[in-house]
Amino acid sequence: MATTVGGGAKPLAKSTAPMTAEEKKVIFASSLGTVFEWYDFYLYGTLAPIIGKQFFSNLDPTSQVIFSLLAFAAGFIVRPFGALVFGRLGDMIGRKYTFLVTILIMGLSTFIVGLLPGYAAIGVAAPVILIGLRLLQGLALGGEYGGAATYVAEHAPHGKRGAYTSWIQTTATLGLFLSLLVILGARTWLTEPVFADWGWRIPFLVSIFLLAISVWIRLSMNESPAFKKMKEEGKTSKAPLTESFGQWKNLKIVILALVGLTMGQAVVWYTGQFYALFFLTGALKVDAPTANILIAVSLLIGTPFFIVFGALSDKIGRKPIIMAGCLLAALTYFPLFKALTENANPELAAAQAKNKVVVTADPERCSFQFNPTGVAKFTSSCDIAKQVLAGRSVSYDNEAAATGSVAQIKIGEKIIPGFESKGLPADEFKKKDAEFKAAIGAALKEAGYPDKAKPIPFMGGQWWTLVAILTVMVIYVTMVYGPIAAMLVELFPTRIRYTSMSLPYHIGNGWFGGLLPATGLAIVAQTGNMYNGLWYPIIFAGITFVVGMLFVRETKDVNIYAND
Structure with a gap:
């Protein structure tokens, strides 16, 4: 089905020449942007608890982490929209300049996080600006990878495009180690309280050096030969979005x-x-x-x-x-x-093989157990039982019980009855909950399940x-x-x-x-x-x-x- 795309072109002779200095420079310049992407990815993920305290300090500790991760996720959500915006620019005005804009937006967004005052200083404006920076970076990233891949591939000699573009993919590892190195260095240089107070900003601020190198190198690069040739022939697209997604012959390739x-x-x-x-x-x-x-x-x-x-x-x-x-x-x-x-x-594997954990409950009394914020309140015996097991990271099987029956947990040969919490006074629930958790903990320990x-x-x-x-x-x-x-x-x-x-x-x-x-x-x-x-x-x-x-x-x- 994809044969209509470039299918009529005569195959070119494959290059056997070694990589030139210019080609190495192209790969290096393109890969730096992807290093930036992964540097920031690991940086923000590793420092999410600290960022949560700085920018969402008006919330409880659990919600602080959740909201800091949601701000991070916002960048993922807008990436396809960035692909449309910057992809269109790249096909209309050229790879080089679009590529330069994306690295500038992405790099400055990372750097500004290191300068941004926290919630204690400017109130609700702090998380709003943080989320705005994440959205900007997500948009820029939407155009960064496509630009890097296109730019390198269009510079690569025929027969070596796979080898040349694969260098871009190695940068995730470099970004990971670079972020770990900077964080570890800052934490070692400063005390942990100082790092949590303001030292966490250092990894974001030092990214400006990576940005400066990237921009300097990209400014010295030439436009890709494929785009240059197309522009000289007057064949650039006037409406790349319409051509890509409004014509079935191309849209079907996008879907595939x-x-x-x-x-x-x-x-x-x-x-x-x-x-x-x-x-x-x-x-x-x-x-x-x-x-x-x-x-x-x-x-x-x-x-x-x-x-x-x-x-x-x-x-x-x-x-x-x-x-x-x-x-x-x-x-x-x-x-x-x-x-x-x-x-x-291995102790966990042995315990699971020898003493399976089974929850027997009325399926109608079991609700969806995903609770990322940790604030959902479970009242049925099934939900309480599963919540306790999930909290201890215990893997279990499910068995259906009679309608209206109280759930029970079987650990090996030991059976622990559950309880319903709806309508219970707070002190009575607290007592029952503590007894239930203690019974499960003792049974798991007896069955060989390790705490860690x-x-x-x-x-x-x-x-x-x-x-x-x-x-x-x-x-x-x-x-x-x-x-x-x-x-x-x-x-x-x-x-x-x-x-x-x-x-x-x-x-x-x-x-x-x-x-x-x-x-x-x-x-x-x-x-x-x-x-x-x-x-x-x-x-x-x-x-x-x-x-x-x-x-x-x-x-x-x-x-x-x-x-x-």
Whole structure:
């Protein structure tokens, strides 16, 4: 179905020349913007509790964190709109200048967060301006990745677009380590109270140096040869949005790019790097520093494979590598995450195998258990029982009971009756709740359920086994993500390329990928089984595999100078 896009172009001769200094400069300049994206991503996520206290200090501690994360999420939501705005500009006035505008907006938004007075100083204006900065950055990011991918691909010699654009994908790791390094340095230099008071601003403020380097380099760059040639021939699009999304021949490729490529790529990416971290610290109760180190090491080991699979896609094609990554992920996530359990918290795995936890309750009395703010009030015996188990990160099975019956929890052979709290006086509820939790805690302890994972010896056999499991998931990420930029560029003609490729990328990664952690946790909270959240990435990776195999064509030999 995608053969109409550049399909009539005569294949070009593949380049065998080594990368020139100018080409290296193009890759470096383009990648700096993506480093910025991930630097800010990890920075804001790591410092969310402190940011919550600074800008939402009028709220309770739980709500402070929730609202700081919601402000962060706002940037994800507007990314597709940024793709439309800046994609249109990129196709009309050029890659270079649009690319320059996006890095300026993105960089200044990050820097200004470091200068922004908190709620104590300017009141409600503080969170309003913070959210406004997040929205601006999200809009700029919507145009940044598409610009980077398009700019590099249009500079790359034929036959090397996969290898060249794959360098952009490695920058997530660099952004992670850069943010950790700056935060650790500031925390070491200052005391923790000083860092929490004002020192947290330093990582945001030092980003101005990264911005200055990026702008200086981008100002010295030339316009991409493909766009320059098209402009000289007078073939630039006057209405890229209309051409991209108002004409079925191009709109169907946009839809296929989303459903048959970026949707699956996004969920595999977020599972391998973020959901795995949440699973380690939440379900498996591994301490946060150990979990972060495990993820960081697996990223270091796996990152070179972005280049490996990008270069390989120039030889065997983009499609087979991306599809293989989606299929492998869908088939192996369950055994991989179970292997994580057995190695990160073997006591928990043994207890689950020997003494299952079962909640027997009237299904009509069980409500949706997802409670991200921690303020929902549960009154039925089913809800109370599940809330207690969820609070202890205990995985359980569900069994239906007679209508109107009081829920009970079975742990191994021990049965603990639940209670209804509706109408109970506060002091009586407090007493019953404490007794119920104590009974569950004692039963779990007797059944071998640990309160937390035992310390994992650094660099020991158990530690390296976990790194190996996590690295496998990161390699899946490199398979789906390494060739994706080149393939998206090659799917669309030059005149509407920036606009057309940016939208499916940011819907896939901003919405399908960005919603994965919250949705996965919601599924776990609702079903009780800690592995059920994996159905989200498995289903969407599976859909991408089927649609991609049936309807998305190979693009590696496309002439990207074609405009038909």
